[in-house]
Amino acid sequence: MAEKKLMKGNEALAEGAIRAGCRFFAGYPITPQNEIPEYMSWRLPQVGGAFVQAESEVSAINMVYGAGATGVRCMTSSSSPGMSLKQEGISYAAGADLPIFIGNVMRGGPGLGNIAGAQGDYWQATRGGGHGDYRCFVMAPNCVTELGNFPHKCFEVAFKYRLPSMVLADGILGQMMEPVEFKHPEIDPKTLTEPAWALGKCEGRDKRIVKSYDLKEGGVEIMVNERVQRYKAIEQSEVLYEEQMIEDADIVLVAYGISSRVCVAAMKQAREKGLKVGLLRPITLWPFPKARLIELSKRVKNFLVVEMSLGQMVEDVALAINGRANVHLHAKPGASVITADEVCKTMDKILKKEAKEYAAVK
């Protein structure tokens, strides 16, 4: 068994990125993700990498845009207000097909909001966030070990399909300490093949250009359509989710990240009372486990989406289920924590047919 270390979530994410070959980091302080740049500032030089504390999130994402264009595995990290500032650069990275990696530790919003863990940036993360037609590969960990291991997958997918990738965590996961097991072998960047598009030395070959624009009529349409083919391949091959006690479930809880841990507790409470409750936890938020939800909706009557937002992922669940089963929502915005008791009460209401469906008109 691999060695286990007690680490904070943010530190595990940073260490996991380095083990996945990350050698450039640019970031800007913002709570609750500060341990990521702090860790990177001393750890990256140890492995021959570079750390820059940027003057802003805007600058940080553009440093990563530049570093990413050289083919180096690179990342930035931030939290909600800072992620808003990064959206311009993420859109450019998507438009230039750059495989950058972003650590996103959500807090309560909108605006300055607060500094506690929240899940209000699901839409921003999964809908692109910046301008234009594009996607980011988004993974949602629910424990510190996953924070430490997901950067590996994010870099792998980002480089295979050439798109930005993101770990979408929250302030609770970022700040909590748990034993971490790094499951992937450490990647030495020197062993990686330099991508065919990487900028650097054009001596002996044609020059290369990294750009997101094409002013010719129909030029961007061609660029986006080519990208759509890669997005389809990702939706086919890269969906990840976890299921618990789903086989006989009358109600399936759908939750990601920290909310899924509350749901595990709620599910156990409900099972003790004899209720047949299961859990579907999307691990990739984009691509979303749509096909699995469609399959489950043929058998399961009730789905309850639990999230720490005003209700964002619920729309993806409702879209997937498309009226084949009842979709309910238990949501709390503003970084307020949901308890297992509350979820159990909502489940009781659903079974007594007292709960209103999410998409109900009246």
Place this chain on the structure above:
Amino acid sequence: MQLLNKKPESLLDVKMHYCPGCGHGIIHRLVAEVMDELGIRGRTVGVAPVGCAVFADTYFNCDMIQGPHGRGPAEATGIKRAKPDTIVFSYQGDGDLASIGMAEIVHAAIRSENITVIFVNNAIYGMTGGQMAPTTLMGQKATTCVEGRNAKQAGYPIRMSEMLATIDGATYLERTTVHTAPGVVKTKMAIKKAFQNQIDGKGFSMVEILSMCPTNWGTRLDNPSEATKFVAEGMLPVFPLGVYKDACAADKK
């Protein structure tokens, strides 16, 4: 027969889109000649801005990147730190560098990033159609100040070289012009020094180049001397030429 002069290898033989009388073509050529002379084309990455020079990525014969408006120095930072053995230059206009990208250029200088910045100052937004720039002169007409820039509404033109000269991290700052032949020669020498500094690892260098924009200044396209006169009589008094920082000879403290 001996070939005395040729198109620089660092500039591709493609049709440029610049307007008649524009200074960008001259400045592109100077940058390319310097890359040839220093033998750095094969390891240079250029950063194209947003604005008139956006297509610089297709003109220079080296690896190029094009990114968001004003963020050139941040992109250059990322490239240089990720691949320290490359030579990185950021080519920017005055809207790009002195307005939306003010933070990026100032902090690149503060960090003394070992990069070269080519800053083309023509006191106007070109690509978007002649709006007021932070460098627009007092009284100069622009499409967002049709009566001319006035201090009450829009303040005063920014002198970037002078401002950056206050920063310890800035190594070399010179303002030149391309509105005269001697100015072109001096500009090339300044560009060469700015690249040589990077090769020598001396830190942040920027050449601010005063340049013509007949189209958006409204000077006559069939009489380029109107535009050069605007540089001489309008811009030079506000943006005096000269070396504003040269910390190469004596090491910076």
